[in-house]
Amino acid sequence: MKKLYNLFFFLLLTNLFAQPKFIPDFKLETISGEKVSLYELLSSGPVYINFWAMWCVPCRAELKAIQQIYDEFKYKGVNIITINIDSPRSTSKVKSFVAGQRYTFPVLLDPNQEIFKKLNGYNLPYSLLIDRNGKVVKVRNSYLPGDEKEIVKDIQSILK
Amino acid sequence: MEAHLIKINLPFLLLFIFAQSIYTQEISTSVSNNLKAGSGFEFFGERLARMKKNYFENFSDVRIFIPKLTVGFRLEYSNPPEYGYNFIGLRKRFIEFETSGLSIRAGDFYTLFSKGLSINLSENRNLAFDNGMDGLKLSYENDFLKAQLIGGDLNYFEPLSIYLGNPRFEKYKVRAASLEIIPLRNISIGGNFTWSEGLLPSVISTMDTIEVHIPELFLKTKLGNFDFFASYAIKRTNLGGKDTSKGSGFYSSISYSREGFGITFEYKDYRFDIVEPLRRSETFRPTRALPFQNPPIVHKEHIFTLTQGMPHIVDFNDEVGFQIDAFYSLSNSITLNTNIALSSRHYDYELNQSTLQFERKKVGSDLFPSLNKLRSPFWEIYLDIEYFLPDEIDSYIRLGFNRRSETIYDRMNFHTPIQPIRSTTILFEFQKVWSDYISTKFISESQWILEFPQTERFFNQFFSIAFNFFSQYSLGLRYELTTNKFELENRKNWLVIEGGYRLGTNHTLIINYGKERGGTVCSNGICRQVLPFDGFRLTLTTNI
Numbered sequence: 139m140k141k142l143y144n145l146f147f148f149l150l151l152t153n154l155f156a157q158p159k160f161i162p163d164f165k166l167e168t169i170s171g172e173k174v175s176l177y178e179l180l181s182s183g184p185v186y187i188n189f190w191a192m193w194c195v196p197c198r199a200e201l202k203a204i205q206q207i208y209d210e211f212k213y214k215g216v217n218i219i220t221i222n223i224d225s226p227r228s229t230s231k232v233k234s235f236v237a238g239q240r241y242t243f244p245v246l247l248d249p250n251q252e253i254f255k256k257l258n259g260y261n262l263p264y265s266l267l268i269d270r271n272g273k274v275v276k277v278r279n280s281y282l283p284g285d286e287k288e289i290v291k292d293i294q295s296i297l298k
Numbered sequence: 299m300e301a302h303l304i305k306i307n308l309p310f311l312l313l314f315i316f317a318q319s320i321y322t323q324e325i326s327t328s329v330s331n332n333l334k335a336g337s338g339f340e341f342f343g344e345r346l347a348r349m350k351k352n353y354f355e356n357f358s359d360v361r362i363f364i365p366k367l368t369v370g371f372r373l374e375y376s377n378p379p380e381y382g383y384n385f386i387g388l389r390k391r392f393i394e395f396e397t398s399g400l401s402i403r404a405g406d407f408y409t410l411f412s413k414g415l416s417i418n419l420s421e422n423r424n425l426a427f428d429n430g431m432d433g434l435k436l437s438y439e440n441d442f443l444k445a446q447l448i449g450g451d452l453n454y455f456e457p458l459s460i461y462l463g464n465p466r467f468e469k470y471k472v473r474a475a476s477l478e479i480i481p482l483r484n485i486s487i488g489g490n491f492t493w494s495e496g497l498l499p500s501v502i503s504t505m506d507t508i509e510v511h512i513p514e515l516f517l518k519t520k521l522g523n524f525d526f527f528a529s530y531a532i533k534r535t536n537l538g539g540k541d542t543s544k545g546s547g548f549y550s551s552i553s554y555s556r557e558g559f560g561i562t563f564e565y566k567d568y569r570f571d572i573v574e575p576l577r578r579s580e581t582f583r584p585t586r587a588l589p590f591q592n593p594p595i596v597h598k599e600h601i602f603t604l605t606q607g608m609p610h611i612v613d614f615n616d617e618v619g620f621q622i623d624a625f626y627s628l629s630n631s632i633t634l635n636t637n638i639a640l641s642s643r644h645y646d647y648e649l650n651q652s653t654l655q656f657e658r659k660k661v662g663s664d665l666f667p668s669l670n671k672l673r674s675p676f677w678e679i680y681l682d683i684e685y686f687l688p689d690e691i692d693s694y695i696r697l698g699f700n701r702r703s704e705t706i707y708d709r710m711n712f713h714t715p716i717q718p719i720r721s722t723t724i725l726f727e728f729q730k731v732w733s734d735y736i737s738t739k740f741i742s743e744s745q746w747i748l749e750f751p752q753t754e755r756f757f758n759q760f761f762s763i764a765f766n767f768f769s770q771y772s773l774g775l776r777y778e779l780t781t782n783k784f785e786l787e788n789r790k791n792w793l794v795i796e797g798g799y800r801l802g803t804n805h806t807l808i809i810n811y812g813k814e815r816g817g818t819v820c821s822n823g824i825c826r827q828v829l830p831f832d833g834f835r836l837t838l839t840t841n842i
Contacts, residue, residue, distance in 0.1 A: 160326050160363065161326070161363070162363045162368060162396070163396075165439075170520075171483070171484070171520055173441075192599075193599055193601055193821075195601055199691075199692055199694070199729070202686065202691050202692075203691045203692070206691060225414075225418075225420065225592075226410060226412075226413040226414045226418065226594055228594075228599065230525070230527065230551035230553055230562050230564055230594075231553070231560075231562045231623050233525060233553055233555050233560060233562075234553050234554070234555045234559075234560020234561055234562045234623065234624065234625055235560060235625050236555075236560070237555035237556060237557060237558070237559060237560035237625070238555075238558065238559060238560040238624070238625020238626055238627050238633060238635070239625065239627060239633055240557060240558055240627050240630060249410060250408055250409060250410035250418075250419075250420065251408070251420070252408070252409075255408070256361065256368060256370075257328070257361075258328040258329070258330040258359055258361050258841060259330070259841075260330045260332055260359070260839055260841065261806070261839050264841070274326075274328075276803060277803060277804055277841045277842070278803040278804075279803070279804065279806060279839055279840075279841045280800060280803075280806050282737075282766050282769045282770075282772070282800070283691075283692035283729070283731045283737040283766060283769065284692070284731065284734060284735075284737065284766075284768075284769035285769055286691055286692070287734075288769070288803075
């Protein structure tokens with residue numbers, strides 16, 4: 139047990155001094171049925187990924203902000219995608235929820251949370267900003283009012 | 299791969315991989331850590347049964363990404379846990395290889411076959427629910443097909459058994475396959491097959507051995523603005539070498555969506571193990587829908603405190619019903635959501651006085667839910683309207699209404715078989731951003747309840763107010779009161795103060811102190827009883 143914790147703290151220390159160098163590829167379906175690959179998106183520019191679920195209250199507020207951010211950056215070479223992690227019990231409602239809210243950003247489905255867990259998500263909302271080299275430059279594990287301004291700043295900084 | 303080989307070798311393999319790659323540019327790591335601690339008192343039923351409650355849990359999830367390879371593990375320290383059983387050590391570990399649509403994973407994994415009628419493996423730490431498997435998972439996917447093969451062991455801990463004083467562990471060997479063919483862009487058809495052998499604690503002998511076969515067929519189509527899904531599964535259970543039970547499950551959904559409007563209709567007909575009233579009370583009977591089956595619940599999952607409080611608990615063995623859920627956007631700032639759900643059991647039963655056996659009795663069509671009390675109906679209406687203040691992203695008002703009725707028809711209770719629960723709830727939520735530095739969120743929930751065996755209504759009120767400063771600090775309180783004369787801990791009000799601090803964007807600390815009411819908590823049809831709690835709690839979440 140002690141060895142395992144030593145291993146963990148070794149990894150933790152390494153992380154404190156080194157940002158992740160790349161993110162693994164994944165492919166998911168959008169609510170319209172198209173397949174989207176992360177690496178294909180990265181070939182055209184940075185990617186902002188937001189994980190959400192319909193039962194998550196702060197996520198619903200953040201989605202409003204993401205729509206505005208998407209409108210601002212969609213022609214500026216930034217790919218903004220959201221990934222819904224509702225269980226199969228709710229996925230049939232996701233499309234009507236998105237349509238009802240007039241959201242136009244891409245919504246991908248991860249109904250078994252495989253990608254969410256692979257990218258080490260724990261809380262919702264969970265967001266990652268990835269530069270065009272596939273490097274994770276920002277991780278967010280919550281959303282509070284006012285964060286949308288920080289997200290815009292983060293995106294602008296990697297476009298420079 | 300054999301599980302015990304992984305247990306022995308994986309830590310060394312991890313170290314080896316890490317050492318090999320640490321000086322190259324080919325590796326990256328990710329750590330997620332969740333620490334929960336609490337100290338106080340829990341209440342069992344009466345005020346006198348006050349028990350000291352201390353817990354300390356730490357979960358550390360590590361991912362190591364190497365091109366085409368992911369290695370992951372979780373170290374857990376739960377001693378004692380908030381809910382569940384003590385554990386210190388390596389809880390999860392896996393290694394996964396991926397290339398060109400092919401994925402091979404050895405170790406711990408979760409997965410989902412279509413909508414979960416036969417296989418739905420997931421984890422919910424708050425409910426101490428984990429039906430993940432340990433073994434091998436092979437997946438392949440291209441534009442025309444998706445295939446998956448899984449095999450391994452599932453050691454399932456039943457969360458409902460925690461307060462029974464005798465934790466229940468069930469062991470399953472599971473082998474399953476899934477194939478989905480996509481002949482046309484908008485149509486896919488497929489089938490799943492699951493075989494399992496289970497070893498379950500029994501009330502009669504020491505252990506029950508069961509063998510289960512679950513074949514399943516499904517169909518998905520998209521036509522214009524319509525999406526359609528249907529799935530049908532049959533479950534056969536052999537107990538002690540005899541074909542003792544045959545059940546089935548059907549789920550279907552159809553949705554229509556266009557800009558500003560979306561509506562979904564879902565239908566369920568779960569009859570995995572329909573039994574007479576006497577056997578129904580045997581919650582863990584070996585012929586029931588098994589822990590790796592988790593179909594859709596087909597009713598609304600609520601986000602408000604009081605509407606979450608008395609959830610409808612789906613009986614996957616015997617329930618038929620439907621749900622209609624619609625979103626309508628009147629403008630960019632006003633959205634309506636409405637939900638109607640109805641479900642019931644399939645049949646009624648009558649006691650034959652001469653044979654002293656229950657006999658099935660048909661009440662209406664068993665393909666549709668019924669409002670007849672003999673079939674234990676549940677129905678619900680929900681409506682909310684959300685208004686976002688002009689030119690403000692985070693400022694909004696939401697007003698909601700919920701009316702719910704559940705009737706349990708208990709044939710074993712000869713004096714009062716009809717046991718109703720009715721509730722009406724008015725919801726109000728308001729969030730306002732005052733400046734770049736301060737925002738406020740206020741929630742009010744008012745609820746009127748009639749709950750068997752009481753004959754008079756009682757009233758519940760919940761208030762919550764939270765202030766957020768500089769998008770970094772938060773301070774709030776939650777207050778709840780009731781007029782219920784039969785409240786479990788004989789208390790009329792509860793107050794909790796909560797503070798939060800966010801360090802950067804990666805670390806979130808939440809501390810709260812006060813008296814919590816407790817109650818039943820459900821997520822995705824999986825439920826847990828939360829006991830009333832007095833004391834403080836701390837949660838620290840980190841993602842690096």
